[in-house]
Amino acid sequence: MIFGYYCVHPELVDEIPAVARSRNRLAFFEKANVGAIIDKERSIYNERKAIYSDISCLRASIGKLYEDGQEQCILSNYKVVLDDLGFDPIVAYSGVSDSFDFDKGDYFEPVSRMSDDEVVTFFAYMEKKFDKFHEKYCETIRNDRNLFVSRVIEKIKSGHYPSYVSDRLVRLERTAIEFDDGHRTTLEGISGWYRPQSNLIMLSASGYLDNDSNLLFHECYHVIEGRSITGNGLQRLKSFFDKKYAKTIERINEVFVNYKSSSLLNNDLRLGQKNRCTDQEIVLYILVCGEPEIPVNMLYNAYFSDDMRDVEALADAIKQSFDSDILFQGLGQRICPTAEISFMM
Ligand SMILES: [Zn+2]
Secondary structure, rough: OOEEOOOOOOOOOOOOOOHHHHHHHHHHHHOOOHHHHHHHHHHHHHHHHHHHHHHHHHHHHHHHHHOOOOOOHHHHHHHHHHHHHHHHHHHHOOOOOOOOOOOOOOOHHHHHOOOHHHHHHHHHHHHHHHHHEEEEEEEHHHHHHHHHHHHHHHHHHHHOOOOHHHHHHHHOOOHHHHHHHHHHHHHHOOOOOEEEOEEEEEHHHHHHHHHOOOHHHHHHHHHOEEOOOEHHHHHHHHHHHHHHHHHHHHHHHHHHHHHHHHHHHOOOOOOOOHHHHHHHHHHHHHHHHOOOOOHHHHHHHHOOOOOHHHHHHHHHHHHHHHHHHHHHHHHHHOOOOOOOOOOOO
């Protein structure tokens, strides 16, 4: 099962995240027996289902990709999977394979000449390939996740991480890890993302293979971050500073996750990767360049704790140690937006 726009098979349309969300909302209101809302939710659900089942919408969406010159974003993800598992154009295109240019890898090009049934067959074929890709890397993913867990336990035992972080590892056990077809991940310029509401880590196939275990460690690090009603991890610092620094603070959280997840994977940082080095410098800057210095356990607590008072404690320390305008303006210029840092969310 691949997640992305192109999951159009009529039997699978309910599984597309946008449709599934609507279906879940409808089920919730039906259970609560809220009459007026049920009708509204049912029509939203039916509308979404119709959009995603509609092959003409799919064709238009592919057409738009080409118009915007963005088709390679998704094709590169397809290419990774099909290079890895092999591609049979005659099966994929139901016989319409004569003009397919294998070297070009333009898998969507023949779609415009295919009948609706053939288009569905083509995407069903792709879904099977993504499923196989997932199957093939299942064990690697499981091993990476186990390695992540054992590294976190080491950090807790050595007193680096607060002891309550061990409870978060249960959360990770319940989190599913899937590959999407690249529509969401590559078009939004990210290689992977984590949705706490659905307990799901989503990875692009190309992002996964390009980043070794870094991408998965990054997303797992998000799974164990503290959560409050106002947000997650260090993002929650936004509540204590001027709104204009919200984006910078969100990026600081990403930088922190990049640096810490990478250190965890490499058993404390091996330098040499440009963006990792920048991430490290920025985190260390916040820790050691203020007057007085900010204790590292305060930073960890603000990231991991579910209690906003721990986040507030870090905000107060930052206000004491820095002129926060200068700090956030300076960091904002350095980290927003650089291609090196913005590759994961
Ligand atoms: Zn992230």
